[in-house]
Amino acid sequence: MMMAGLRERKKEQTRRRISQVALRLFDERGYDQVTVNEIAEAAGVAKVTLFSYFPTKECLATDGVQDDMAAVVTGRPEGCSPIGALRAHCRATAVPLAKDMDVETLITRIRVISSNPALLAAVHGAQMSQRHELAAALADGREPDLTAHLMAAQITAAITTLQEAFFHRLAADASLEQAAGRLAADVEVAFDLLEHGLTHVKGEA
Amino acid sequence: MMMAGLRERKKEQTRRRISQVALRLFDERGYDQVTVNEIAEAAGVAKVTLFSYFPTKECLATDGVQDDMAAVVTGRPEGCSPIGALRAHCRATAVPLAKDMDVETLITRIRVISSNPALLAAVHGAQMSQRHELAAALADGREPDLTAHLMAAQITAAITTLQEAFFHRLAADASLEQAAGRLAADVEVAFDLLEHGLTHVKGEA
DNA sequence: AGCATAAACCATACCGAGTTCAATTACCTA
DNA sequence: TAGGTAATTGAACTCGGTATGGTTTATGCT
DSSP states (O other): OOSOOHHHHHHHHHHHHHHHHHHHHHHHHOGGGOOHHHHHHHTTSOHHHHHHHOSSHHHHHHTTOOOOHHHHHHTOOTTOOHHHHHHHHHHHOSSOOOTTOOHHHHHHHHHHHHTOHHHHHHHHHHHHHHHHHHHHHHHTTSOOOHHHHHHHHHHHHHHHHHHHHHHHHHHHTOOHHHHHHHHHHHHHHHHHHHHHOGGGOSSOO | OOSOOHHHHHHHHHHHHHHHHHHHHHHHHOGGGOOHHHHHHHTTSOHHHHHHHOSSHHHHHHTTOOOOHHHHHHTOOTTOOHHHHHHHHHHHOSSOOOTTOOHHHHHHHHHHHHTOHHHHHHHHHHHHHHHHHHHHHHHTTSOOOHHHHHHHHHHHHHHHHHHHHHHHHHHHTOOHHHHHHHHHHHHHHHHHHHHHOGGGOSSOO
């Protein structure tokens, strides 16, 4: 029992094949110029099967690009503030990625997503739905009040902006190392701004 | 010449009729349970005509619910900070509405939008795209840097949260006056948080 | 090994949003 | 009143996504 199951292996394999084929086609011809029928056919699978793995076409493109800020807050060590925990988390991980994704694939995925407004909006929307979880985590058990929601919204917005800047840089020209370096500095800027407020900005007109 | 043209009057009238019919149907049976074909037929218009007025079904539901924060910043009076201008704007207008929309219709529209996750996400997405304009306005001519983008993102997030809280209260039970009153107080909370940072929050664990 | 079960898969037909296009109607202007 | 132009129309089409109902295939049990 529970012996790694051939069934589950094949399933995972099929999922990966669909995702990879889709990404390749998107990258080659652009998201809008590829139909799900083509993806299904190229992956050697029925359209229905494709949709059993990925609920929408968008999910094919954004597969694996996720993060759970709420978990970072709830799982933070003793005596650590929520914002401190998030700052540390952003310092540590340049981009939140699925465990088993190679960098090459990730960059391609980012390129695909960045070059399509609808996909960008979808990623934003996904992060938007994390706001409520984060608000709940910040409220720490109690029903989140307005302040908790505001904090969650601002933090989410900041992190989204960081990711956006990172994506933009990566898609443009910079190497992964360069972009990661810049990101490290940006993280500090963002969290300082979050913690100390907009009025503390130095070179402001 | 330019004498209020019957043509333009009819056009505007048709637009209003489509929007009203759509809103009524959405409110009666729910957004997902109404097809654009039904709306077109009920409005006595061809589907193609409907889509010439509203680019998407979503736009039928969110019609008139927009705001332009960038304009508030760029059009602010002399010697007024961007954030100050936005705070004043939020104080003044409970909800950003089109000039000629009655309150009854607005509340119905909010009820429709609030009761559908996809529509909620669409509204969020629309506000998301305003971020870049706001960042440009904050940069005041220069190319917006990371800080400008971060500020824009945080401000947008805060205002979105305010609107969300207002909608939620309105859809739940409160009267317009009650909700507006609470909103006035919430505006101050939100902008204080924005200006002074998250670490200045009083009752924080 | 042999068999029943359920998971994964498939082809096909279908639905609704949105587009294309040629033909038609209604307004405007000279 | 004639001719141009903007608005409208029906019909056919594309594509994302779902429903149906049937076929293969891994697996668990005996």
